[in-house]
Amino acid sequence: MKRREFISPAIVLCAWISIATSQVKVEQISYRGWDDSYRITNGIVEVVVVPKIGRIMSYRFVGGENILWENEKWFGKLRADAKPNEWANFGGDKVWPGPQNQWKEVMGRSWPPDEAFDGGECTANELVDGVELVTPVSPHYGAWLVREIRLSADSTRLTIKQRLEKLRLPIVDMLIWSVTQIRSPDLVLLPIDPKSKFENGFTILGGGDVEPQYRRREGNFLLVRRHPLIPTKVGTDSTECWLASFHGNVLFTQHAKFVKDAVYPDGGCTVEVYTNPDELPYVELELMSPIFKLGLGEEAQFDISWQLHKLEATPKNDYERLQILKKLTPSLKP
Numbered sequence: 001m002k003r004r005e006f007i008s009p010a011i012v013l014c015a016w017i018s019i020a021t022s023q024v025k026v027e028q029i030s031y032r033g034w035d036d037s038y039r040i041t042n043g044i045v046e047v048v049v050v051p052k053i054g055r056i057m058s059y060r061f062v063g064g065e066n067i068l069w070e071n072e073k074w075f076g077k078l079r080a081d082a083k084p085n086e087w088a089n090f091g092g093d094k095v096w097p098g099p100q101n102q103w104k105e106v107m108g109r110s111w112p113p114d115e116a117f118d119g120g121e122c123t124a125n126e127l128v129d130g131v132e133l134v135t136p137v138s139p140h141y142g143a144w145l146v147r148e149i150r151l152s153a154d155s156t157r158l159t160i161k162q163r164l165e166k167l168r169l170p171i172v173d174m175l176i177w178s179v180t181q182i183r184s185p186d187l188v189l190l191p192i193d194p195k196s197k198f199e200n201g202f203t204i205l206g207g208g209d210v211e212p213q214y215r216r217r218e219g220n221f222l223l224v225r226r227h228p229l230i231p232t233k234v235g236t237d238s239t240e241c242w243l244a245s246f247h248g249n250v251l252f253t254q255h256a257k258f259v260k261d262a263v264y265p266d267g268g269c270t271v272e273v274y275t276n277p278d279e280l281p282y283v284e285l286e287l288m289s290p291i292f293k294l295g296l297g298e299e300a301q302f303d304i305s306w307q308l309h310k311l312e313a314t315p316k317n318d319y320e321r322l323q324i325l326k327k328l329t330p331s332l333k334p
Helices: 099-109 318-331
Strands: 025-031 034-041 045-050 055-061 093-096 123-127 130-134 144-151 156-166 177-183 187-191 205-208 215-216 221-223 232-235 242-248 250-256 271-273 282-288 297-300 304-310
Touching: 025 045, 025 123, 034 130, 034 144, 045 144, 055 205, 055 221, 055 304, 093 123, 144 242, 177 242, 177 250, 187 232, 187 271, 187 318, 221 232, 242 271, 242 282, 242 318, 250 282
Parallel strands: none
Antiparallel strands: 025 034, 034 045, 045 055, 055 093, 093 177, 123 130, 130 144, 144 156, 156 297, 156 304, 177 282, 187 221, 187 242, 205 232, 215 221, 232 271, 242 250, 250 304, 271 282
16 A cells, blocks of 8 residues: 563563574475465475465464464365355455455345455465465456565564555455454454544454453453354454464464555454354454555555464463563564
8 A cells, every 4th residue: 555560481482593594495285185385484484375275274383283274174175166155264364355344235245255365266476485376356346466475584474465456347445354264262362542433442343242251451452262152253443453363382463554544444443353153163363454446557555464473381361461462562563
């Protein structure tokens, strides 16, 4: 186009040092019934990219559990298998191309999302350290998205370079809205800006008020848990632009760069979190780019990164989780 506290030794972050692994391996595989998928690994973590449905479907420590949520109902199926006006909810990670409050005007419907960006079959190009995906051209937004998904050779860092290219009319508001569906976590944390324009530092985008065990503020952090009965959604306008989720003794973080003086969606949200009830127990981590209006031939960039952090032990409570994140926060950069 962004006071000294005691930390129990049991919850200190492990340091990951790769000695034997010095390169990234990329190979084609069949995954969950989808041919021509890609496994990317450096011996520390493994990533699976599925071009048939245009997304990342797995991110895990080698031998560990997938952090991303996958919908078994859709294994091996395609976007074309969805009924009219049905969302092909595959799970995994993808991008939506426009502010949701304008979907009705741009697409003629409020739901489901754009079929090219969410579920369209992508062109895939193998890279030395990952895979490039190019979506079909959206019939509504007249643009496609190029995503370079690259894995570090010696750490858990996954870098995702995202470039939106405008090829056709109409000229409408667009953004690069990264939507990552994860398994129901122990806790999700969002940063809060001390100078936030929102009351209490965050805005409720769906589900209304919930009990404190599902949403509460602790200093400059918003703590969120998945509600078992109702869908909920919140956002913050923090300039730090990161999200974090705890899964037992694994911490998953996402990071983006704040763009000063830019206009962000939903009243200024840079990060958002959606939680789904028990029928499909997942949470969405959402990194938001600024809104932009591209002319023909113009492009916009919004790069993000992911990391997995192995903990020495599973935190016993939210206090321990907060101490871990406070220690890590200075390193949460794209």
